Amino acid sequence: MVDTIHLWLSEEAVGNYNPTAILPLLEHGAEHKRNSIVSFSGSIQNLKVSLLKEGVSVKGSLPKYLFSDNIQTLSRSSLEQSCEKLSDELKMPFSKATISRLDIAQTFLMNHAPETYFNCLGESKYFERLTQPSSLYYQNTQKQIVFYNKIKEIQKKGIKVPSVWLNQNTLRYEYRITKRVSKSLKWAHSNFDDLFTEKNYMDLIDTYLMQYDAIKKNRSVTFNLEHMNSPKDFHNQILSMAYNQLGDEAFQMIKELKHRKAFKNKEYYSRLKKEIRNLTTSKCSEESELIKELDLKVLSLKNNYR
Template sequence: MYDTIHLILKENDLDIPISFKEEVACNIEIDEKKSTISKIYGHIDNMSVMITGKTLSVIGSLTSYTKGNNIKGMVFSEVKKAIESLSKTLNVPLEKAKVKRIDIAQTFTMQFEPRLYLPKLYYLSGFSRSNISGTSLYFGKESKRKSGENLQLLFYDKNAELRNSDGYPLVQKSRNLLRYELRIKNVKYTFKRKIRCLELFSEDFYRELINLWYSMYKSIEKRLESLEDYCEIKLNGKKDLYETCLRLCVMAFNMEEEVEIASKKGKVTAQNKSNVLKKIKEIKEELRKKHPILSMIDELNKKIKKEYEEQIKGLEKEA
């Protein structure tokens, strides 16, 4: 579930200080156009590296660095190996680095196009909602610090990104891939303490991140937008309309209770009461047998909950 990370390491953080310009620059592919006398820009695969004076900055998708793409997130057990590999390549102990940013993310294969799910993610208290395009949705929150945005939730069509890249399996491009990312852009502000890279290997800290990822999603107010969010809709004629309206009434209200109230008011005879209750029971049994179309938001809720539970179980196995 770890994706993008931003690490900051200073020379005086090391037990044996070294010169980043001398020892690290030779291990990266330097971007001559961006580099200046005071700053060195470069990269290792997809990871961007910047050396400014005695400070080393590393940012990029840890999942893409390890797997070549970030369609599916890393499992917890892979994180330490990825950091160790990056440390070995740079020839510096990144576990001592300060973590400035962490993204927790996962991609889900959905029944429908991702853009159809976005309008149903309606409101998150304290966050601004922004549809930058028809294929992405942002919930952003400003921190009180000058560093700007602190937390950001992003939902987007992963295929929109895949179509512009040659680095992903072609088989994925035919799927409805919806991605949910929680971007913690100011880690210290969020957790009220400095987080070192070493904590990324901690089960307790990972559990804290996963809980935040899941709880933030649950806090979003969801909105049902069409009748099909409630049950299967058939409108091909008067009979279909009548049966659909009956199903909606039975699903939306406690019809047995309504019949009891009407009976006490003398609006329903004993015989008709029995017949109506029998019909309500038949409709409920029919709905259970036919397994009506699952609402889109229920589908997304279940997939995200399942991912959360699997991540927690994975930690229990590691323990």
């Protein structure tokens, strides 16, 4: 579940903080001097560590740190284990470190090539959708959602593909909170040890699933006599087909209308959009097989609670 993390442990939280004593514990240790301010940097395994006068910053992937790859995702107990390992190796209490970035991620084995699923994943409120050749991004200033081909990414980095993934379609879905972690999760604070409680761990999974859910899924619309019981149904199906054909264009048009202040009241724009959403997700449209498969696989994470 949890992949990359950024931790900050302030000098007060450490107690007897002495950067020079910790430096020998790091690999590739180096000293930096700028404007007569001295700091140190180095790493333990894959984690990048900076020792500053004000405190310690640690950045990197926790499952890689604990298991040397991020195929496995961290359970709640292994999260706690990674904290103990880190605290042990650096001899500092990292359970009280604050989290400044948190990535929740999972790799799914799919029936088709990862890229084929991108088209079914439409807009998401508050995010800008950006397509790349082998990845799909949703961005705003504090969060990021990414879908990508995990094997391709591994190969790009020149790492050997793990045997369990050979010849598999690996779709990775990541949800990254890059700013204001505690606010985003609605927690009073976001220290490392806040991740270990059952409630919070479940929060992470819920948030991850909710973000997936919030992405509008593109459906295929076909004229369907089954659900046609009134003239209104007929109209609605025709409308729904038209909107489906327009795709995102309809929403762009509403944006433009809004820019021109075309409607009398500001809430009309969101209501119109909601109407369109309802229409295009109604009975007369059909969920694609691809989305059904992805839905099933992502939502099955609920079973991995705890």
